[in-house]
Amino acid sequence: MKKFFFVYLIISLLSVSCIPNKDLVYLQKGNEKMNSIEINPSNTKPYRVQTNDVLSITIKALDQKLVDIFTPSTTGNQNQNSAQSLYFNGFTVDDHGNIRIPVLGELNVLGYTTEEIRTTIEKRLLDEYFNTQARLFVNVKMAGLSYTINGEIGSTGTQVIFKDRANIMEAIANSGDITFTGDRKNVQVIRKVPHGFETYYLDLTDADAVNSPAFYLQPNDYIYIKPLRQKSWGTGTTVMQSVGTIMTALSLITTTILLTRNL
Known part of the structure; x- marks a missing residue:
């Protein structure tokens, strides 16, 4: 009976202590064969700018000297594509939803998409300073997708992904993946x-997670x-780690019992 009790105890402890494989696999779809995942269109809407966002705005023309006055001067390596350079040389949206562009002055961008901001800047330049022969080219982008991640992850802290769109799976991969002890x-x-x-x-173990509004990142998530x-x-x-821990505990208990009987 004692042997049976110990075997039952070990099996019980293993069943609750080990992490099942189904808790580690991402985007599962039960026992069904998953050929494709249907994504809700409402979750793929363009991002609308909010306060404290940083925009990267580039203005080009046939005669570049004519448009250089509309962009802030850069320091250091102009080709440096980093979060630090974008912070200092980008356009930060203030608490009133405005950005300040040299010569053009303040421009309200709160609630606008980057495409709408591009169109607005291009229209003002053509209406007030240039004609179509200048061949203006305006490009507006978010200065990277910045997010902060903490907890059971390979690398915690604030990270930046230089893409127009990125999802939470990419953010997790960019941060070293969730550890074995992380709750997916x-x-x-x-x-x-x-x-x-x-x-x-x-629930990142469920394929339906792609339909969550939070599956695609937004700045400062x-x-x-x-x-x-x-x-x-x-x-x-793992099973081997759990067995080792349980055997160590049982050995300690057995040793304690034997020493107590010999006293």
Whole structure:
């Protein structure tokens, strides 16, 4: 009976301490064969600029000297494409939703897409300073997708992805992936919106996560990966680690019992 009890105890502990494979695999679709995932169109709408966003604005023309006055002078390496250079040389949206462009002055961009901002700048330049023969070319982009990630992730902190669009899977991969003890079923995303903050919870083991409004990143998203219970139990993340921990505990208990009987 004692042997049976110990075997039952080990099996019970293993069943609750090890992390199942289904909790580690991303974007599962049950037992169905998944040929494609249908994404809700409402989740792929263009991003609209908010306060504290940083924009990168480039203006070019046939005679570049004529348009250089509309862009701030850059310091250091002009080809440097980093978050630091964009912070100092980009256009930051202030608390009133405005950016300040040399000569043009203040321009309200709050709630506009980058394409709408580009059209507005181009129209003002043509109406007030140039004609169509100048061959103006205006390019407006977000100065990278900045996000902060914490918790059970390979590399915590603030990261920047230099893409127009990126999803949370790319952010996680860019930060070293979720650790074995990270809860992929309850990933928290806190997002700044015009009226405050919104919180989303994503189950990244479910393929339907792609339809969440938080699946695609927005600038300044905060992502938190919660720890699994196995981490606080300290029993190990794999079967071998758990067996080793349990055997060590049983050996300690057995030794304690034997020493107590001999006293």
